[in-house]
Amino acid sequence: MNIVLVVGNPKPGSRTLTVGRAVADQVGRMCATQHHVTTLDLVDIGHDLLNSKSATVLQALRTVQDADLLVVASPTYRGTYSGLLKLFFDQANSHEFRGRPAIPVMIGGDRRHALAVEVLLRPLLVEVGAVIPTRGLFVCESDLESLDQLVESWSREATAALTPHMFESPDSTAISDPRG
Numbered sequence: 001m002n003i004v005l006v007v008g009n010p011k012p013g014s015r016t017l018t019v020g021r022a023v024a025d026q027v028g029r030m031c032a033t034q035h036h037v038t039t040l041d042l043v044d045i046g047h048d049l050l051n052s053k054s055a056t057v058l059q060a061l062r063t064v065q066d067a068d069l070l071v072v073a074s075p076t077y078r079g080t081y082s083g084l085l086k087l088f089f090d091q092a093n094s095h096e097f098r099g100r101p102a103i104p105v106m107i108g109g110d111r112r113h114a115l116a117v118e119v120l121l122r123p124l125l126v127e128v129g130a131v132i133p134t135r136g137l138f139v140c141e142s143d144l145e146s147l148d149q150l151v152e153s154w155s156r157e158a159t160a161a162l163t164p165h166m167f168e169s170p171d172s173t174a175i176s177d178p179r180g
Helices: 015-031 055-065 083-090 116-127 141-166
Strands: 002-007 036-041 069-075 102-108 137-140
Touching: 002 015, 002 055, 015 036, 015 069, 015 102, 015 137, 015 141, 036 055, 069 116, 083 116, 102 116, 102 141, 116 137, 137 141
Parallel strands: 002 036, 002 069, 069 102, 102 137
Antiparallel strands: none
């Protein structure tokens, strides 16, 4: 199983990356005997996201297109997902990732932002065609010390909903350059 983790934190080596990896690894272990996680840490291509003709961004979109499962992780900024994540998904055509199962993940400093994962990040992923068969995961910074247990508990419920989607063939849609 090919899992692609997209991290939208503008800081390298972020806690968002740590949480995203924990989710991708745990779901991979629970859904498949063999899995590979490819990480797209958008901070590494941030400058390219401002170039509408970037080959680097087009390659990143193709990497996401080839995923069997997407894990999309963002910190909570001003009550929503990061601008870096928005810039990346703005480069995709509507329904670019048709049929790809996805898991929205957000991390934040206050539990009052917990609904952002469902109310804001989920619609972004649906707009680009992803299928989200389970609830997303919000991790409060105060829960990072027990991250493994939190992710394991969440994944038990999520895996049952994800598994049927893991072995379906997503609609075959070719990546086209949305910039013309």
